[in-house]
Amino acid sequence: MPRYAQLVIGPAGSGKSTYCSNMLRHCENIHRAAHVVNLDPAAEYFDYEPVADIKELIEVDDVMADEELRFGPNGGLVFCMEYFGQNFDWLKEQLGDVEDDYLIFDCPGQIELYTHIPVMKQLVETLQSWDFRICALFLVDSQFIVDTSKFFSGIMTALSTMVNLEVPHINVMSKMDLLGKKAKTDIEKFLDPDPQLLLAESQHLSPKFQKLNAALANLIEDYSLVRFIPLDPTDEESMSNLLISVDTALQYDEDQDVRIPRDADEDDGDVELGGAGFGAGDD
Numbered sequence: 001m002p003r004y005a006q007l008v009i010g011p012a013g014s015g016k017s018t019y020c021s022n023m024l025r026h027c028e029n030i031h032r033a034a035h036v037v038n039l040d041p042a043a044e045y046f047d048y049e050p051v052a053d054i055k056e057l058i059e060v061d062d063v064m065a066d067e068e069l070r071f072g073p074n075g076g077l078v079f080c081m082e083y084f085g086q087n088f089d090w091l092k093e094q095l096g097d098v099e100d101d102y103l104i105f106d107c108p109g110q111i112e113l114y115t116h117i118p119v120m121k122q123l124v125e126t127l128q129s130w131d132f133r134i135c136a137l138f139l140v141d142s143q144f145i146v147d148t149s150k151f152f153s154g155i156m157t158a159l160s161t162m163v164n165l166e167v168p169h170i171n172v173m174s175k176m177d178l179l180g181k182k183a184k185t186d187i188e189k190f191l192d193p194d195p196q197l198l199l200a201e202s203q204h205l206s207p208k209f210q211k212l213n214a215a216l217a218n219l220i221e222d223y224s225l226v227r228f229i230p231l232d233p234t235d236e237e238s239m240s241n242l243l244i245s246v247d248t249a250l251q252y253d254e255d256q257d258v259r260i261p262r263d264a265d266e267d268d269g270d271v272e273l274g275g276a277g278f279g280a281g282d283d
């Protein structure tokens, strides 16, 4: 029986932790037993009760306070994640061996973890060896995608993680609730964009960059890489549309949408949830 994992990644402040807590609440609303794992050793605050918290293994503040190591915040985070990479057994112990488990991983934002350092790729491979199907969600703050150049640079960051992680990948345009009416209309063209049209808008760039953008537009078009799913957490329909895309990527079986929460009970029985009874061993 597969297990399912959403890997929530994206630049610092793009809304990853907020998404995890909103998605957890949404899953509760639809009676899906999901759990969040905090993988950010620098996280100071998150609005959910994690089923596992990397800070119990290692914390950035402790690493930075070490007088021999002398790391700053970024070096400290890399050190923590490399330490985590050597201790996946800790995660295994925290997660247990729950069939059919559904986990949402709240990841750190530093891009180097996905491009230069092998730890996140190793995490993916380890989770796969524990029967997890994985989907990466790459969040980009909608407030930054204000013009074509920013769009192309956002896409390149998303692509670099996608190439490295090699798992199904969904781009999410976060914080849509913060956009006014006009900005919402303006951003439409970036959600399911026509790269050639966007290219036409970068005529003001120097010929060198126009050429680069043209090459990128072709790449994006050839591989159908660019769709963004808009996310407005104040709108339940937006949350459920995103979850449908994730379910498709994970090949999540809708028939098993109602399942036993982890802590519901060991003694075997079926649990009534939302009017339907499903036992742990049901297919």
Ligand SMILES: Nc1nc2c(ncn2[C@@H]2O[C@H](COP(=O)(O)OP(=O)(O)OP(=O)(O)O)[C@@H](O)[C@H]2O)c(=O)[nH]1
Pocket (backbone or CB within 6 Å): 010, 011, 012, 013, 014, 015, 016, 017, 018, 019, 040, 108, 109, 174, 175, 176, 177, 178, 231, 232, 233
């Ligand atoms: N209005 C609105 N604010 C949001 C949303 N998502 C996140 N925020 C705000 O944006 C800020 C950053 O959100 P976080 O969820 O901490 O972002 P993060 O990606 O986890 O940040 P790091 O862990 O530091 O990389 C916080 O002030 C959130 O309240 C959203 O969908 N709508």
Ligand SMILES: [Mg+2]
Pocket (backbone or CB within 6 Å): 016, 017, 018, 040, 043, 106
């Ligand atoms: Mg966070």
